Amino acid sequence: MSAPTVPNLLRDHLADLAQNDSRLDGREQFGARELKLETGILPRAEGSARVTMGNTIVLAGVKFQLMTPYPDRPNQGGLMCSCEVRPIAGRHWEAGPPSPEAIELGRVVDRGIRESGCIDVDDLCIIPGEKAWQVILDLHAISDDGNLFDAFALAGIAALRSATVPAERFEVGQDSPLKVSKKPIMCSYHKVGGRFVYDASYKEELGGDERIHITLGDDNHVHSLQKGLKGIFTAEEFEEIMEHAKSRCAELRKIVD
Amino acid sequence: MGGYGDVQMIDENGLRMDGRKPGDLRPISIETGVIPVADGSCRMVWGTNEAIVAVYGPMEAHPRKIQRQDRAVIDVAYNMAPFSTTDRIRPGFNRRSREISKVTKDALESVVLLELYPRSKIRVSIEIVSAEAGTRCVGLTAASVALADAGIPMTDMVISVASGKVNDVVVCDLNKEEDNYGEADLPMGILPNTGELVFLQMDGDLSPDEFKQAWDYNVDAAMEVHKLMIDALKGGDN
Numbered sequence: 001m002s003a004p005t006v007p008n009l010l011r012d013h014l015a016d017l018a019q020n021d022s023r024l025d026g027r028e029q030f031g032a033r034e035l036k037l038e039t040g041i042l043p044r045a046e047g048s049a050r051v052t053m054g055n056t057i058v059l060a061g062v063k064f065q066l067m068t069p070y071p072d073r074p075n076q077g078g079l080m081c082s083c084e085v086r087p088i089a090g091r092h093w094e095a096g097p098p099s100p101e102a103i104e105l106g107r108v109v110d111r112g113i114r115e116s117g118c119i120d121v122d123d124l125c126i127i128p129g130e131k132a133w134q135v136i137l138d139l140h141a142i143s144d145d146g147n148l149f150d151a152f153a154l155a156g157i158a159a160l161r162s163a164t165v166p167a168e169r170f171e172v173g174q175d176s177p178l179k180v181s182k183k184p185i186m187c188s189y190h191k192v193g194g195r196f197v198y199d200a201s202y203k204e205e206l207g208g209d210e211r212i213h214i215t216l217g218d219d220n221h222v223h224s225l226q227k228g229l230k231g232i233f234t235a236e237e238f239e240e241i242m243e244h245a246k247s248r249c250a251e252l253r254k255i256v257d
Numbered sequence: 258m259g260g261y262g263d264v265q266m267i268d269e270n271g272l273r274m275d276g277r278k279p280g281d282l283r284p285i286s287i288e289t290g291v292i293p294v295a296d297g298s299c300r301m302v303w304g305t306n307e308a309i310v311a312v313y314g315p316m317e318a319h320p321r322k323i324q325r326q327d328r329a330v331i332d333v334a335y336n337m338a339p340f341s342t343t344d345r346i347r348p349g350f351n352r353r354s355r356e357i358s359k360v361t362k363d364a365l366e367s368v369v370l371l372e373l374y375p376r377s378k379i380r381v382s383i384e385i386v387s388a389e390a391g392t393r394c395v396g397l398t399a400a401s402v403a404l405a406d407a408g409i410p411m412t413d414m415v416i417s418v419a420s421g422k423v424n425d426v427v428v429c430d431l432n433k434e435e436d437n438y439g440e441a442d443l444p445m446g447i448l449p450n451t452g453e454l455v456f457l458q459m460d461g462d463l464s465p466d467e468f469k470q471a472w473d474y475n476v477d478a479a480m481e482v483h484k485l486m487i488d489a490l491k492g493g494d495n
Binding site for chain 2: 090091
């Protein structure tokens with residue numbers, strides 16, 4: 001991504017709006033855009049989901065491969081999460097090897113899903129030391145109007161929950177649903193005009209400062225945190241967004257069901 | 258082309274494995290304005306192929322060395338999503354997608370009125386999110402709809418269809434099995450208003466008569482698809 005020019009006009013405007021407790025599209029500080037989640041939409045993937053949040057659209061697809069377990073973990077399969085933001089998603093995304101931004105995106109989403117333990121890697125083993133499943137979650141942005149993190153995380157867990165292990169095609173048994181025991185959910189907050197807002201749009205990201213991503217599992221256990229971009233925040237600010245994340249994650253968890 | 262002659266793909270009634278007659282197309286649906294942040298966009302579902310195309314621009318062409326003083330350049334990126342096929346595709350550089358990007362760009366530059374936008378760039382991003390067979394045709398056809406949706410002036414639309422041969426029968430719009438085990442594949446990019454061509458590839462084995470039949474199937478199919486494109490653009494959200 002080439003570094004976009006941020007006009008001071010945009011930053012000033014966002015600061016003014018924040019003063020009046022408003023946002024570019026009239027949302028409240030912690031208001032969310034309209035959200036739509038669809039699963040089973042990609043015929044070639046073993047599990048899939050499309051998430052639409054306002055003008056942000058992402059796809060997630062799950063594929064399976066057979067792997068030889070690692071020598072130090074002969075009873076375990078693997079989970080891989082890869083993220084691509086190709087030029088289709090917006091004029092600020094360019095072709096070429098993944099940018100640091102895209103890599104950060106994929107890794108933060110990956111950590112939330114992996115650390116929640118929602119996929120039991122022992123269960124992915126077929127023959128210890130010889131054969132195991134590798135689950136690959138590919139995240140693909142279609143339209144970037146901000147907050148790709150939350151869209152990817154939601155599409156990712158929904159796609160995994162809709163996935164079928166293609167055992168018959170690989171001749172290693174019967175097809176069965178992939179077991180996903182937990183529902184890790186990510187909530188992202190951007191500092192815009194001096195305060196944190198939830199579910200930022202692209203313009204708010206552009207004219208904002210630091211961002212914080214929180215992934216909470218069932219029972220509000222924290223599974224991943226990430227602070228990105230330049231900026232300083234206080235413990236009080238963090239406490240405030242953490243409180244909101246708890247209630248929002250509970251809402252989103254119902255949508256995933 | 259595999260040329261596995263022992264795979265039976267045409268039944269005793271002359272119908273294909275998916276029930277089509279030799280000259281039939283797969284079902285096609287077209288939607289425009291599907292990417293809110295793009296200047297023009299199109300989703301085309303063709304059989305179980307699905308292509309999503311975004312057009313951005315005309316915009317400043319950079320780096321400067323790609324600029325043309327007298328015209329615009331079109332930057333085409335064709336890509337198959339990792340989950341678009343039965344076996345996962347590893348993301349990243351690959352020669353096939355580079356070639357398809359290039360021939361698609363060559364086709365589109367033949368119809369877009371480039372001289373109207375000197376020193377600028379029009380970006381066309383083609384993502385195949387589900388692949389069956391003929392993704393290059395779907396990508397190119399969807400790209401021309403997305404360019405029209407973006408309001409970019411063109412002399413004509415481009416419709417791309419592939420015909421080929423299976424079990425010695427010439428058939429229109431090959432599906433996955435026919436593409437894998439058939440004996441020939443002839444994709445063409447046709448301008449519906451003049452019948453001219455801007456894209457042509459072929460591999461396999463066709464007699465002069467079979468070649469003529471495949472060519473005619475493609476031209477007839479293009480006219481059928483053209484009607485759907487016009488409907489989508491007239492009735493679209495934008």
